[in-house]
Amino acid sequence: MAKNLVIVESPAKAKTIEKILGKDFEVKSCFGHIRDLEKDDMGIDITNNFKPKYVIPEDKEKVVKDLKKLAKDTEEVWLATDEDREGEAISWHLCEVLGLDPITTKRIVFHEITKPAIEKAVQQPRKLDMDRVNAQQARRILDRIVGFELSPVLWRKMSMRNSLSAGRVQSVAVRLIVEREREINGFTSVSTFKVEAYFTGKDINGKSISFKADGPNKFKTAEDAEKFLQQCVGAAYTVKDIQVKPGKKSPAAPFTTSTLQQEASRKLGYSVSKTMLLAQKLYESGNITYMRTDSVSLSDTAIGEIEKAIKTSFGDRYHQHRKFKNKNESAQEAHEAIRPTYMENTTVEDSDTRKLYELIWKRTIASQMSDAELEKTTAKIDISTNHEELSASGEVLKFDGFLKVYMESHDDEDATEEDEVQEGSLPPLAVKQSLDLKEMKATERFSRPAPRYTEASLVKKLEELGIGRPSTYAPTITTIQKRGYVEKRDKEGIKREYRILSLKDDQLTKQTDTENTGAEKSKLFPTDLGMIVTDFLSQYFTTVMDYGFTAKIEGEFDEIASGKKVWNVMLQEFYGPFHKDVENTLENAERVKGERPLGTDEATGKPIVARMGRYGPMIQIGKVEDEEKPRFAKLKPTQSIETITLDEAMELFKLPRNLGMFEDSEVVVNIGRFGPYAQHDKKFYSLKKEMDPYTIELDEVAPLIVEKRTAKDERTIQIFEKEKIQVLKGPYGPYIKQGLKNYKIPKEKIDNAATLTVEEAKAIIEEAKANPPKKKAASRKKKAE
Numbered sequence: 001m002a003k004n005l006v007i008v009e010s011p012a013k014a015k016t017i018e019k020i021l022g023k024d025f026e027v028k029s030c031f032g033h034i035r036d037l038e039k040d041d042m043g044i045d046i047t048n049n050f051k052p053k054y055v056i057p058e059d060k061e062k063v064v065k066d067l068k069k070l071a072k073d074t075e076e077v078w079l080a081t082d083e084d085r086e087g088e089a090i091s092w093h094l095c096e097v098l099g100l101d102p103i104t105t106k107r108i109v110f111h112e113i114t115k116p117a118i119e120k121a122v123q124q125p126r127k128l129d130m131d132r133v134n135a136q137q138a139r140r141i142l143d144r145i146v147g148f149e150l151s152p153v154l155w156r157k158m159s160m161r162n163s164l165s166a167g168r169v170q171s172v173a174v175r176l177i178v179e180r181e182r183e184i185n186g187f188t189s190v191s192t193f194k195v196e197a198y199f200t201g202k203d204i205n206g207k208s209i210s211f212k213a214d215g216p217n218k219f220k221t222a223e224d225a226e227k228f229l230q231q232c233v234g235a236a237y238t239v240k241d242i243q244v245k246p247g248k249k250s251p252a253a254p255f256t257t258s259t260l261q262q263e264a265s266r267k268l269g270y271s272v273s274k275t276m277l278l279a280q281k282l283y284e285s286g287n288i289t290y291m292r293t294d295s296v297s298l299s300d301t302a303i304g305e306i307e308k309a310i311k312t313s314f315g316d317r318y319h320q321h322r323k324f325k326n327k328n329e330s331a332q333e334a335h336e337a338i339r340p341t342y343m344e345n346t347t348v349e350d351s352d353t354r355k356l357y358e359l360i361w362k363r364t365i366a367s368q369m370s371d372a373e374l375e376k377t378t379a380k381i382d383i384s385t386n387h388e389e390l391s392a393s394g395e396v397l398k399f400d401g402f403l404k405v406y407m408e409s410h411d412d413e414d415a416t417e418e419d420e421v422q423e424g425s426l427p428p429l430a431v432k433q434s435l436d437l438k439e440m441k442a443t444e445r446f447s448r449p450a451p452r453y454t455e456a457s458l459v460k461k462l463e464e465l466g467i468g469r470p471s472t473y474a475p476t477i478t479t480i481q482k483r484g485y486v487e488k489r490d491k492e493g494i495k496r497e498y499r500i501l502s503l504k505d506d507q508l509t510k511q512t513d514t515e516n517t518g519a520e521k522s523k524l525f526p527t528d529l530g531m532i533v534t535d536f537l538s539q540y541f542t543t544v545m546d547y548g549f550t551a552k553i554e555g556e557f558d559e560i561a562s563g564k565k566v567w568n569v570m571l572q573e574f575y576g577p578f579h580k581d582v583e584n585t586l587e588n589a590e591r592v593k594g595e596r597p598l599g600t601d602e603a604t605g606k607p608i609v610a611r612m613g614r615y616g617p618m619i620q621i622g623k624v625e626d627e628e629k630p631r632f633a634k635l636k637p638t639q640s641i642e643t644i645t646l647d648e649a650m651e652l653f654k655l656p657r658n659l660g661m662f663e664d665s666e667v668v669v670n671i672g673r674f675g676p677y678a679q680h681d682k683k684f685y686s687l688k689k690e691m692d693p694y695t696i697e698l699d700e701v702a703p704l705i706v707e708k709r710t711a712k713d714e715r716t717i718q719i720f721e722k723e724k725i726q727v728l729k730g731p732y733g734p735y736i737k738q739g740l741k742n743y744k745i746p747k748e749k750i751d752n753a754a755t756l757t758v759e760e761a762k763a764i765i766e767e768a769k770a771n772p773p774k775k776k777a778a779s780r781k782k783k784a785e
Contacts, residue, residue, distance in 0.1 A: 005074040006108075007067065007094055009081050012284035013113065017080065020118045028070060030081075034060050035093045037140065042148045044141055046575065049568045052141055056097065064097055071098045076106065078125070083109035084292050085561060086471060088129050089136035095128065102128040112341045113286040135561035138570060142553070143168050145575060146544065149582045153540075154533060157585070158592045164533065165483055169468045169476050171537055172550050174485045176461060177453055178526045178534045185643055187449035192218040193225035193442040193501070197381075197390050199237065199435045201427035209427050210438065213381055213392035218445075222499055225442035226510075228388075229503045235385040237435040247374040247395075251366045251402040253296040253324040254337035257470030258463045260291070260360070265456035266409040268355050269522070271488075272455045276474045278356045279338070287348055288360055289339050292470045296324040296337045298367070306368045309343040314404060320370040339364040366406035373399040379429050394426030444498040452523035455488070466551030485530030491638070493519030528617040528641045532594040540585040543577065599646040606630075608649060610641040615673050617641050619649045634671045651694070659698040667701055669693040680705050720758045727753055727761065736761055743768045 006027040008014050018027040035054040037043030045051040056064055071077050077100055081087035087109075095102040106125035110117040150166035158164060195215025200208050219225040255263070257276075264275040279291035298306070303321070310319045324337070340361050348357045375398050381390040397403070453461065459473045468476060480486045493516035502509045526534070538545045553574070559565035594612035598619070601608055606622040613620075613632070617640070622630035633652035635644065656670035656679075665681040676687040678701045685708045687693060691700065717734060718727040726737045727745075734753035736743040743765050745753060 003075045004078060005070050005076070006078045006080050007091075009087070009090060010280075010284055012281070016113050016284060016286045017118060020113075020115050021122070025078075026070070026074070027080075028067060030067060030090065030094060031060070031063055033090055033093065034064055034067075034097055037144055042144060044144060046145075050141055050571045050575075052137065054093070054096075067094070068098055071100070078122070079105060079107045079128070080109070080121070082292070083111065083290060084471065085132045085136040085139075088132040089140075091128055092130070092133040102130070111336050112289040113283065114341050131563045132561050134567040135557045138560055138567040139557055142571060142574060145571075145578070149579065150537070150541070150544075153582060153585055153589075154536070157589050158532070158536065158594070164529075166533070166537060167476075167479065168544065168550065168553070169462075169472055170479050170483070170485075171534070172467055172545060172547060173458065173462060173476050174480050174526065174530050175534050175538065175545055176458065177480075177486055177524050178531050180450060180452060181526050181531075182642075184449045184452065189446045189448070191444050191446050191498075192220055193222060193499075194218050194445050195225065195228065195440065195442045197237075197440040198438045199381075199392075200438055201429065201435065209425075211392055211394070211426050213379075213390035215390060215442075216388045219442065222442075222444070222501065225501055226508070228386075229440060229442055229501055229508055231386040231388075232383055232440060232503055233385070233506045233508070235383045235437075237390070237437055238382045238384070239379055239429050239431055239433040239435065240382040240389065241380040242429055242431060243378045245376050245378075246398075247376050248371040249374065249401075249403070250371050251322075251369060251406065252363065252408045254298060254339055254364050254367045255360060256294050256296060256337060257292050258294070258459050258473060260338055261459050261473060262456040263359060263363070263409060264356060265454060267359060270356070271477075272459060273474045273478050275356065278353045281350070282348070282353050282357055282360075285348075285350070286341060287345070287353070287357060288341060289336050291338055293336065293338060294326070294470055295335060296326055297335070298324070298339060298364075299336055302336070302339055302343075303368060305343045306365055309365060310369055314369075317399075318369050318401065318404065320368065320401075322368055324367065337364075362406040366402040369402035369405065370399070372397065372401040372403045377426050377429075379426065381435060392426060396425065438504070440503040442501040444500070446496070446498070446517070452520060452525065454523060458524060465547050466554055467547065469554065469557075480530070484527055485533060486524050486526055488522055488524055489637075490522065491518065491520040491525075493517050528594070528612055528635075531640075531642060532592060532612055536589075536592050540589055541578075541581055543581070594641070596641050598644070598649050601650075608646065610635070610644050610649060612641070619644075619652055621653070655693060657693065659696070659701060662698060662702050662705065667698055667705070669696060669701065678705060683709075685709075717754050718756065720761065723758060723762070725758065725761050725765075727756055736764055738765055 004021075004025045006014075006017065006021065006025055007030055008017060008027060009030060009032050011029045011031070014027040014029045018025065021027065035056055038053045038055050041053075043053045043055075045053065077098070079091040079094055079100075081090040081094075091107055092102060094100065095105055105128065107128050108121040108125050110121040146168045147165060150171075151164060154164040154166060195218075197213045197215070198210060199213065200210050202208060215228070219228060252259075260279065261272045261275050264270040265272065270278070276291065279288065282288040283291050307319055307321070338360055340357070343361070343365065346358070346361055348354055375396045377394045377396070379392045381392060383390065451457075455477055458477065462468050462473060462476075481488060495514050496517045497512050497514050500511050500513060502511070534545075543549050556565060556570050560567045560570060596610045598608045598610055600606065601621050604621070606626070608619065608621050610617065610619055612618075615634075617635040619633045619635065620630050621632075622628065624630060631653065633649070633655065635641070635652070639648065656668045659667045659669060659678075661667070662680060668679045669687065670677060670679065671693055672684075674686065676691065676693040678685045678687060685705050687696070687701075688704065691704075715729040716726065717729060720726075724738060728735060728737055730742075733750055734745055736745060745756075745764060749756065749760070749764075
């Protein structure tokens with residue numbers, strides 16, 4: 001038995017550290033949090049200063065038992081969990097559970113898993129920081145209170161389904177997405193005409209090159225644009241003025257958690273959760289520094305290593321010493337930005353993490369490189385007939401500097417029209433020089449609404465508003481999608497005509513062309529459920545849904561962490577007004593119907609409404625209290641209650657469609673609870689994703705029926721028709737299916753699956769119902785959170 005026991009969160013981290021510390025140290029993992037709040041009765045004694053009631057989850061009981069035994073048999077226990085508040089709280093829970101004194105137990109922290117960093121930490125242990133523990137505890141308790149008290153309000157006041165939930169950060173994140181969607185839906189596009197003139201000139205070798213010049217302004221109408229072009233008939237074009245200005249571009253700061261999430265999304269297409277998963281792996285294997293940080297600073301040692309790497313690879317001219325400072329003064333969790341632990345390692349062997357590591361390496365090294373040096377030339381060109389000015393710009397890269405390694409990407413909403421115009425090169429021009437016009441065009445362009453959020457731009461917005469902290473962005477974005485409030489999807493563009501007026505050889509022509517507009521990829525769209533829940537919470541819980549208030553709460557957590565505020569006093573200040581709002585809403589708020597009237601059905605005179613149903617948004621013709629039952633149709637995935645028109649709604653009632661006869665039975669397509677399907681000979685077959693039930697024909701569906709029927713026959717072992725029980729082959733062996741539910745066959749009966757009797761199958765099903773798997777039972781309890 002080693003003299004020292006070091007406890008960390010993850011097995012990968014334990015393995016890396018044990019190699020560094022040697023035989024006197026045994027490093028074990030606690031696999032994250034070992035305690036959490038009780039599920040029953042919120043797990044908080046609100047009347048007793050918000051005292052939390054912690055329990056050890058079933059899946060952590062063995063871990064705790066093993067750690068207790070090891071702690072008892074070792075001379076000294078060291079707590080080496082992560083250096084942020086979450087890590088501090090894990091160390092405190094370990095003290096509580098293992099019977100360690102938090103005042104005397106050695107707590108060590110490090111920003112990178114390297115030999116010097118680990119050895120330095122062991123030489124300079126500190127005490128547990130209870131202010132940080134209390135800040136984490138306050139966040140956990142406040143979020144539990146919001147979740148446990150708000151969610152039942154939604155269940156009572158909204159008839160959609162009981163899996164609804166609300167959360168302090170998740171609800172305002174959904175609000176951002178909902179507001180952006182409504183901004184887009186309410187946007188009216190305005191067209192203008194942009195003038196561009198194309199000239200030719202000679203370069204230094206006498207070779208003819210083309211360049212472009214922009215018109216003096218944008219014209220609001222085609223008539224104004226045409227008038228301008230008419231004025232240019234027979235004009236001479238002369239260079240009136242030339243300005244040459246030196247310019248420069250500077251590199252971005254090294255990565256913080258949020259900027260890494262944004263760049264990995266833009267450059268690599270990674271989701272925020274994937275980026276954090278891969279970054280965690282890189283950190284635990286000793287390749288990068290701690291990945292949860294809002295600091296942009298680098299240590300002097302790191303700056304020295306980066307300087308050496310730059311000078312060795314690129315030469316002295318490419319190095320420029322820089323010290324980056326945080327805009328956010330509350331950045332306090334970590335001491336450094338995210339960077340490679342060893343700059344000489346330009347890549348890693350692991351194929352999963354390689355792209356992310358190389359992105360971090362490039363960003364880090366570029367941050368200490370020289371500015372890129374540019375020369376920008378602007379030429380003003382006079383039109384002789386109306387003396388208006390055209391402007392031509394060109395940019396020449398004189399020295400690449402940091403651009404040799406890295407160029408930062410931008411979000412859609414950061415892009416301007418100027419960014420879309422690539423600076424080209426200009427031929428050598430001189431004042432009073434005459435130019436030959438090849439063509440002048442006035443092209444119709446349309447204004448655009450703000451783009452929908454990507455995961456990256458949502459993280460950026462949350463950070464700008466001060467909502468959440470580095471560790472919260474990934475779980476927040478995952479949760480709002482999992483809850484069905486937001487979905488990440490693509491949007492197909494639509495064809496749009498635009499007009500072009502052209503002046504060439506003093507002849508004016510007009511033409512119409514088409515463009516694809518509005519196409520979006522991997523954007524966050526609010527669902528109808530997300531919109532309805534947001535509206536309800538915004539109406540009755542204005543404080544919780546206020547961006548400024550949510551940011552203020554984050555600031556108060558920071559004050560607790562720095563010892564300036566008492567955690568349960570802060571919770572009391574929040575809870576009083578919040579609980580009052582909850583009680584008032586339960587008592588006085590009306591039930592939410594989530595309905596939007598669309599009109600009246602011409603055939604029956606019955607009202608038509610778009611509304612939320614138990615299984616999603618739908619159209620309803622008629623009322624429940626009518627003698628004749630209402631008719632229902634499910635909305636398409638791309639349609640919304642807020643924007644669907646009456647004509648579009650009536651189109652949905654074309655289903656079910658009878659496509660004709662196949663093998664002496666009718667084929668009918670429709671949309672059900674689980675999506676589009678075809679029905680044939682009393683059996684149901686899910687349609688493929690690309691198949692549209694509104695337009696698909698029999699010759700497309702028939703092969704699908706044959707294919708799925710054959711596949712089904714191949715995996716069928718037995719069928720008990722009367723009881724609707726099937727014994728089927730699965731990827732992990734035989735199993736029983738009844739209705740839509742699957743049941744595991746006990747090990748001792750798997751070999752006899754083909755000879756199971758109906759009584760044996762029923763017994764297996766009843767046993768499974770009586771003793772559900774622990775994970776499923778736990779997940780049901782967790783729904784309320």
